[in-house]
Amino acid sequence: MHLAVFLLASVLSAATFALDNGVMRTPPMGWLAWERFRCDIDCKNDPKNCIRQNLFIDMADRLSEDGWRELGYVYVNIDDCWSSMERDENGRLQADPKRFPGGIPKLSRYLHDRGLKLGIYGDMGTHTCGGYPGTTLDKIETDAQTFADWEVDMFKFDGCYSNATEQEKGYPLMSKALNATGRPIGYSCSWPAYQGGLPPMVNYTQLGEICNLWRNYGDIQDSWDSVLNIIEWFFRNQDVLIPAAGPGRWNDPDMLVIGDFGLSKDQSRSQMALWAIMAAPLFMSNDLRTISSEARSILQNKMVISINQDPMGIQGRRIVKEKSDIEVFWRPLSSDASALVFFSRRTDMPYRYQTSLSKLNYTTGSYKIYDVFTDKTMILKDSTNFVVSVNPTGVVMWYVSAPSKLNRLQFYRGGNVQDSVYTGDENAIPRVFL
Numbered sequence: 001m002h003l004a005v006f007l008l009a010s011v012l013s014a015a016t017f018a019l020d021n022g023v024m025r026t027p028p029m030g031w032l033a034w035e036r037f038r039c040d041i042d043c044k045n046d047p048k049n050c051i052r053q054n055l056f057i058d059m060a061d062r063l064s065e066d067g068w069r070e071l072g073y074v075y076v077n078i079d080d081c082w083s084s085m086e087r088d089e090n091g092r093l094q095a096d097p098k099r100f101p102g103g104i105p106k107l108s109r110y111l112h113d114r115g116l117k118l119g120i121y122g123d124m125g126t127h128t129c130g131g132y133p134g135t136t137l138d139k140i141e142t143d144a145q146t147f148a149d150w151e152v153d154m155f156k157f158d159g160c161y162s163n164a165t166e167q168e169k170g171y172p173l174m175s176k177a178l179n180a181t182g183r184p185i186g187y188s189c190s191w192p193a194y195q196g197g198l199p200p201m202v203n204y205t206q207l208g209e210i211c212n213l214w215r216n217y218g219d220i221q222d223s224w225d226s227v228l229n230i231i232e233w234f235f236r237n238q239d240v241l242i243p244a245a246g247p248g249r250w251n252d253p254d255m256l257v258i259g260d261f262g263l264s265k266d267q268s269r270s271q272m273a274l275w276a277i278m279a280a281p282l283f284m285s286n287d288l289r290t291i292s293s294e295a296r297s298i299l300q301n302k303m304v305i306s307i308n309q310d311p312m313g314i315q316g317r318r319i320v321k322e323k324s325d326i327e328v329f330w331r332p333l334s335s336d337a338s339a340l341v342f343f344s345r346r347t348d349m350p351y352r353y354q355t356s357l358s359k360l361n362y363t364t365g366s367y368k369i370y371d372v373f374t375d376k377t378m379i380l381k382d383s384t385n386f387v388v389s390v391n392p393t394g395v396v397m398w399y400v401s402a403p404s405k406l407n408r409l410q411f412y413r414g415g416n417v418q419d420s421v422y423t424g425d426e427n428a429i430p431r432v433f434l
């Protein structure tokens with residue numbers, strides 16, 4: 001299929017309705033406690049890592065002082081284990097008084113004063129997954145109002161301890177209840193993950209109408225196995241998932257674990273690149289107080305962030321799956337640009353993969369290529385065979401400009417663009433624009 005046909009099909013499918021609360025027109029970005037800090041409530045012995053006010057204040061300080069906020073990482077999201085074991089005398093949820101001495105309102109003021117947003121967690125059911133009070137059907141309006149009163153900006157609704165019938169009522173009801181508060185609150189639904197993630201159990205049209213994002217699949221863990229398993233599930237089911245995504249409604253393959261313990265540098269780049277291709281929410285779950293500069297530079301890469309945040313909001317797809325265990329992913333971007341990711345599942349050595357843009361469905365023309373992780377540029381004609389060297393479990397990621405823009409530049413520079421060959425060796429890249 002040609003690029004133009006791909007594009008048309010994707011745009012048409014993106015024309016369905018999204019939840020009309022005005023938020024998350026591009027995938028939300030920020031920080032979420034769960035993967036790294038779980039349900040650690042042992043503040044006596046582990047004061048730096050336990051779920052309490054200070055942890056979120058520390059992360060807010062890092063987001064606002066270390067360059068994250070300016071790149072779009074603005075949400076600071078509480079996950080499970082924040083609440084008291086008892087509702088208050090009015091039946092409202094309340095934060096654990098010892099661990100959140102100022103309550104949630106104090107935390108949300110602290111974040112808002114710094115240009116950040118607060119996310120909170122609840123569970124459609126009798127209990128949260130961690131055993132804290134859940135939101136049964138009769139409590140939905142009360143809890144939505146409580147979160148709005150606290151000036152919360154995002155709400156993740158988990159699904160432990162409820163059955164399918166209750167979930168079918170509860171997730172749409174919560175969407176209505178949040179809307180009725182009058183406060184725009186981004187709504188993250190774990191519902192499809194509890195339904196197996198696929199039709200006919202999951203109705204993605206309905207999800208797009210009631211939720212801003214949804215967890216389709218299981219929880220991520222701090223390992224390459226887990227990341228790879230998630231990648232495989234999302235791209236195996238891409239034909240179902242791609243039409244579901246668009247501005248205000250996103251598939252959520254779960255948190256970024258870059259900066260934790262499980263991923264190498266190449267695997268971290270792979271997670272970042274493929275989450276950008278998927279138009280996935282970018283919620284880091286790591287310790288921003290101690291993160292390495294290597295992990296930070298991957299997470300703060302402006303080009304990969306801008307690909308993730310492309311305003312058209314079309315989720316990308318796997319377009320090639322080679323016997324050599326090289327895969328190619330493609331995402332259409334605004335201004336007729338696109339992103340390409342060459343991904344290696346191999347575990348031996350850097351693999352020299354040869355292809356051409358025309359083999360990847362690009363139409364006739366010359367393209368300016370920007371290598372996202374090496375900052376090199378070059379020109380490629382659609383028909384030129386090139387070689388990319390892809391590290392084991394790693395990626396090469398390109399931002400590919402529209403051919404028309406390129407032609408003007410080409411004329412201006414008068415460069416010979418016919419024979420550009422990318423070898424993967426940074427020094428060998430033709431420096432047409434440098």
Ligand SMILES: *[C@@H]1O[C@H](CO)[C@@H](O)[C@H](O)[C@H]1NC(C)=O
Binds near residue numbers: 020180181185
């Ligand atoms: C509530 O829903 C209506 C209708 O879809 C929409 O116009 C409005 O902006 C929503 N309000 C909030 C706060 O989400």
Ligand SMILES: *[C@@H]1O[C@H](CO)[C@@H](O)[C@H](O)[C@H]1NC(C)=O
Binds near residue numbers: 163165166
């Ligand atoms: C789901 O739970 C409710 C109780 O909240 C119960 O009445 C209903 O029978 C259950 N449905 C199924 C299908 O198990």
Ligand SMILES: *[C@@H]1O[C@H](CO)[C@@H](O)[C@H](O)[C@H]1NC(C)=O
Binds near residue numbers: 203204205206209
């Ligand atoms: C899915 O949800 C949409 C919108 O709510 C609805 O119109 C449609 O009938 C549902 N599809 C199925 C198969 O239930």
